Amino acid sequence: xxxxxxxxxxxSAIAEEMRRDPLVFCLGQDVDIPGGMxxxxxxxxxLGEEFGYERVLNTPISEIMLAGxxxxxxxxxxxxxxxLQYSDFLFCxxxxxxxxxxxxxxxxxxKVHVPMVMRAPCGASNRGAQHAQSPESLFTHxxxxxxxxxxxxxxxxxxxxxxxxxxxxxxxxxxxLLYGGKRKEKDAISTIGEVPDEDYVIEFGKAAVRRExxxxxxxxxxxxxxxxxxxxxxxEQEGISCEVIDPRTLVPFDYETVxxxxxxxxxxxxxxxxxxxxxxxxxxxxxxxxNQIFLLDAPIVRVAAYDTPIPFSPVLENYVIPSKxxxxxxxxxxxxx
Amino acid sequence: MSKLPDKERMLGxxxxxxxxxxxxxxxxxxxxxxxMPGTIxxxxxxxxxAVGMLYDLRKDDCMASTHRPAGHDLAKGVSLxxxxxxxxxxxxxxxxxxxxxxxxxxxxxxxxxxxxxxxGNLPIAAGVALAxxxxxxxxxxxxxxxxxxxxxxxxxxxxxxxxxxxxxxxxVCENNLYSATTSIALTCNMPNPAADRAASYAIPAEIVxxxxxxKVNEAATxxxxxxxxxEGPTIIELKTYRHGGHSRNDACQYRPKDEEKHWFDRDPVxxxxxxxxxxxxxxxxxxxxxxxxxxxxxxxxxxxxxxAPFPQIESALTDVYWEGK
Numbered sequence: 001x002x003x004x005x006x007x008x009x010x011x012s013a014i015a016e017e018m019r020r021d022p023l024v025f026c027l028g029q030d031v032d033i034p035g036g037m038x039x040x041x042x043x044x045x046x047l048g049e050e051f052g053y054e055r056v057l058n059t060p061i062s063e064i065m066l067a068g069x070x071x072x073x074x075x076x077x078x079x080x081x082x083x084l085q086y087s088d089f090l091f092c093x094x095x096x097x098x099x100x101x102x103x104x105x106x107x108x109x110x111k112v113h114v115p116m117v118m119r120a121p122c123g124a125s126n127r128g129a130q131h132a133q134s135p136e137s138l139f140t141h142x143x144x145x146x147x148x149x150x151x152x153x154x155x156x157x158x159x160x161x162x163x164x165x166x167x168x169x170x171x172x173x174x175x176x177l178l179y180g181g182k183r184k185e186k187d188a189i190s191t192i193g194e195v196p197d198e199d200y201v202i203e204f205g206k207a208a209v210r211r212e213x214x215x216x217x218x219x220x221x222x223x224x225x226x227x228x229x230x231x232x233x234x235x236e237q238e239g240i241s242c243e244v245i246d247p248r249t250l251v252p253f254d255y256e257t258v259x260x261x262x263x264x265x266x267x268x269x270x271x272x273x274x275x276x277x278x279x280x281x282x283x284x285x286x287x288x289x290x291n292q293i294f295l296l297d298a299p300i301v302r303v304a305a306y307d308t309p310i311p312f313s314p315v316l317e318n319y320v321i322p323s324k325x326x327x328x329x330x331x332x333x334x335x336x337x
Numbered sequence: 338m339s340k341l342p343d344k345e346r347m348l349g350x351x352x353x354x355x356x357x358x359x360x361x362x363x364x365x366x367x368x369x370x371x372x373m374p375g376t377i378x379x380x381x382x383x384x385x386x387a388v389g390m391l392y393d394l395r396k397d398d399c400m401a402s403t404h405r406p407a408g409h410d411l412a413k414g415v416s417l418x419x420x421x422x423x424x425x426x427x428x429x430x431x432x433x434x435x436x437x438x439x440x441x442x443x444x445x446x447x448x449x450x451x452x453x454x455x456x457g458n459l460p461i462a463a464g465v466a467l468a469x470x471x472x473x474x475x476x477x478x479x480x481x482x483x484x485x486x487x488x489x490x491x492x493x494x495x496x497x498x499x500x501x502x503x504x505x506x507x508x509v510c511e512n513n514l515y516s517a518t519t520s521i522a523l524t525c526n527m528p529n530p531a532a533d534r535a536a537s538y539a540i541p542a543e544i545v546x547x548x549x550x551x552k553v554n555e556a557a558t559x560x561x562x563x564x565x566x567x568e569g570p571t572i573i574e575l576k577t578y579r580h581g582g583h584s585r586n587d588a589c590q591y592r593p594k595d596e597e598k599h600w601f602d603r604d605p606v607x608x609x610x611x612x613x614x615x616x617x618x619x620x621x622x623x624x625x626x627x628x629x630x631x632x633x634x635x636x637x638x639x640x641x642x643x644x645a646p647f648p649q650i651e652s653a654l655t656d657v658y659w660e661g662k
Contacts, residue, residue: 075461078472105656
């Protein structure tokens, strides 16, 4: 066992996969310039020294190229692990992700596949609207992509290894306030946790129950899983028992764990930092309504960022992003239904 | 300078050019008759570009094409039957009926799934070339694009990356003067939209008569040799012309008649045929034999494809994710 932050768990996963498989390589702007940061958030720092700068490839700031080179090299058997620095930049590479990476296997009639990983740091952190978004839901809408969002060090390592070994394009959302890397972030949450020394992977499509409870099922990802756990502590003191589920991967999604929880609770709340309209919570909510409505004793509640760009001022940002207080308030209301 | 044309080689090139010409003609008629579904973007008039560039590639070299892929695919060795089946949306199509006219290809012969996003294939080709380089292979990739693609951001990003990493990629602009219906003169302030920009990336460029298969082939040889030797990318701009419209319902009313005449007089297939006869490299009867055989082959492919089974409906839901071989 080692105690690692998410940043170091991700680094450890990438390094171990690079040692295991010579076809794995990482690439991106600033991915490891000697004397630099190792990506924007230190994840890839030092990898160049061990693996050389052909396998730790610093690229121009060219998002279309970064994604396209990942697609092309993956089609030829390489396993690129690309770092985008900020998930807001995904929009600069939309064609390559959505029209190319995601459709290539299908368009070829299953003759071609694209085993690539795109790492996208997300979440609001007082940087203003273009370095703040949690855009995961947009990509859950794209057939052919897998979308994952690890929120603990253990998950980060196991899911990253699985992402690198997966034969499909995988988008990895990594939350800036959860990294716990050398680069300090205001309001960051310590995610240092135990990570096994031996090789392991976490299968996609398996949610984690972070806290057991009997009154409300709350499904929350990334930073929101922590805010929900804090809210659940407070609610417990009021006699409201929350079961907190972290889906860990959005595509594929583990509906079964949610259903099993609803059998106990009969109440569903979904919390995400991605904004409300058509967020992944809308998909989960409508899936439950379509398939398991008789498990519900009350309407489904979604707590999400408001439908605005993310503002800069800390007071405004804190208002737009779901807070512990908002989660508590919505839970109280839900119990009164 | 140029090697003396070897007869078998000349016949081989002519065979491919004639195959592309007749294939596109047949597709056009099938489409007019309402027998074939979908849309078409034809490469009639651009046969010398495809054949000249691809004739000397190895099977394990790659080729990345565009929404106008038939000539490239046939020249790279995608089977005629699997192309025709794909056009009819049949299970035996090269993409099992999931690709269609703008996405034909077959990785078994190094032909990437053709790309119908203008400029979309440029960074992918760089990625293929990067993989060759990282895997220490001496393979190369030829990546075709039109004059219009040079105005895409992906063009700039891909050329820059190919240059800094000295990638074994040959970027081939088929400049047929029009982006769909818009003259390239309206959208690019340079006479040679690809070649003139090459200096920005310190990539060597050549401007070649794209209707002369031998000249194209000579330029291809130089670029392929450079790429195989690890000397990096080349940009080749081929001056050529579409004989037909951009797509199915385009009557080309935007093209001046004298411009069309100028180019139609320089028909790459007819001119190569005349060249072969006038230089006494072949006798006409040999060409007629080749032509007859190709026409028969196309007849057979059409009949085969029309009678071939459609995919099972359930297959629409497979291959979204890789399911292994």
